[in-house]
Amino acid sequence: MKKIILALLLTWCGVQISTQQYRQFSPSIYDSRLCYINQDLTAAFRSSTYQFILPLYKSVGARSNLNFVLSPNSVWIIVAAIAEGADPVTQQKLFQLLSVPKDPCVRQVYYQLATTRALPSNDVNIKNTRVWLFDDGTTINPTWHDLVVSNSLLEVVRAPIRHNPIATANEIKRIMSASLPRLNLSGNSVILDTMDYNGLWSTAFADAVIERAPFYNLQRETIGAVDIMRVQRRARMTYSEKLQAKIIELPVGADGRYRILFGTIIGNIDLASVVGKVTGDLVLEIIGSLQPSLVPIDVAIPRMVISSEIDMRVVLEDLAVKELWTDPAVTRYISNPPALPSSFVQRTTLVLNNTGLEYAYPEPQSAYSTRTGLDPILGREFIADRPFLFGLFDAETWACLMSAIYTKPTYTFVKK
Structure with a gap:
């Protein structure tokens, strides 16, 4: 009786199913209502996501000429949704890739x-859409x-592909909230992922101090100009x-619900080499070593809108996820006929502006004369006027919601 009711509900929602076909599906998918876990798994969750997103980050970086924004947490969620319905062999492979347990x-x-x-609020607008069409x-x-x-994990949507x-x-444009992305529609499904961020800083940048300033490469050659906040x-x-x-x-x-970490290179090192050195342990080490300054620091960051459209299929193929796109046996427990997604595209947009919740009130001059309390190599400023890395993190779990590299200023100079 329960199966018939479920089938009727799903048909009413636009998902076709029959009792006979229902019996053909694997019974191995678990009933989440029977679960009860009474322990804090935050650290284990963070470790699992970092082990997945760092190789993802490096693959995207190599394919984007080191100028991109990515939502790695969203990709982790989508691959998890696929894994939950994959054939047993592929499922274990994907669980290992995601570093998630068998339980x-x-x-x-x-x-x-x-x-x-990543939940939208009055002060931080984050919109994440994950759809299997x-x-x-x-x-x-x-x-x-x-x-x-x-x-x-996913929305399941239908279209006359x-x-x-x-x-x-038209349906894809509606889902992506943008112009039609570059898609291969030769299969019977596509996976669509969007992430948009526009938030208020906990402390605003000064309204009157936005200036056009040169932007340099790591060799200190001027390559363009940016609006500096x-x-x-x-x-x-x-x-x-x-x-x-x-x-x-x-x-x-509010209350620093999210954190953005910015990193500028000050040594004589290649940016690609820097990306290659990033590991999950190193990110956690950096987070753990952050120290508050005892005095105000001069902070300057470009105002920007950075957007990327990433072919996530080829990125996952870099990570050895290949059978999903070509072997019907992999997804035979997800749909009938088996789902063969011909595309997986992620569009991510991040806006950095000067607005914030609180005004940065000037401190007395005496506040600047004491020691910073920081490593002397940091000095008294952080000026992002050269290629830099940055990421948006959830402050509770330190899950990485968006990660980016900025190397191409809005206004570029052409050498003659």
Whole structure:
């Protein structure tokens, strides 16, 4: 009776299913309602995501000429949704890639943590859309569908991919909230992922101190110009000897709900080499070594809008996820006929502006005469006027929601 009711509900929602087809699906997908975990798995969750997102970050960096913005947490969630319905061999391969345990109840806790990090609010507008778009003629496994939807891993949407490309294109544009991305529609499904960020700093940059300033490469040659936002404020900073970089933490939103870490290279080191040195342990080491300045620091960061459209299929192929796109056996427990996604595209947009929740009130001159309390190599300033790395983190778990490298200024100079 329960199966019939579920089938009727799913049909009403636009997901085709029959009782006979339902019995054909693998019964191995777990019932999350039976799970109960009474322990803090935050550190384990963070470790799992970092082990996945760092190789992802490096692959995207290599394919983007080191100028991009990426939402790695969103990709982790989507691959987890795929893994939950994959054939047993592929499932274990994907679980290993994601560094998640075999215990389905522990995975559910990970999913709850992952999907509740980026939530829109009045002060920080984060919108993340994860959709698997199936052809109208595809029948979805209701058990898998219930698992991924109830855990907020994915939305399952339908479109006439096979027989009406115009209607499909319009649906894709609606989902992506932008112009039609470059997509291969030869399969019976596509995976679409978007992440948009526009938030208020906990402490604003000065309204009157936005100036056009030169932007340099690592050889200190002028390559363009940017709008620089400036503020004098106390901040947590550290120096990474391995990356030869200054790192500063700037809180975002009420009570510093999010943090953006910026890193500028000050040593004689190639940026690609810096990216190659980044590991999950190093990121946690940097976070743990951040120290508050005893005096206000001169902070200058470009005002920007940075957006990337990433072919995530080829990136995952770099990470040895190959069968998903070509072998029907991999997804036979997800749909009938088996889902063969021909594209997986992520569009990410990040806006950095000078607005914030609190005004940075000038401190008395005497506040600048004492020692900073920081490593002397950091000095009394953080000026992002050369290629820099930055990432948006959830302050509770330190999950990485967005990561980026900025090397191409808005206004570029052409050498004659």
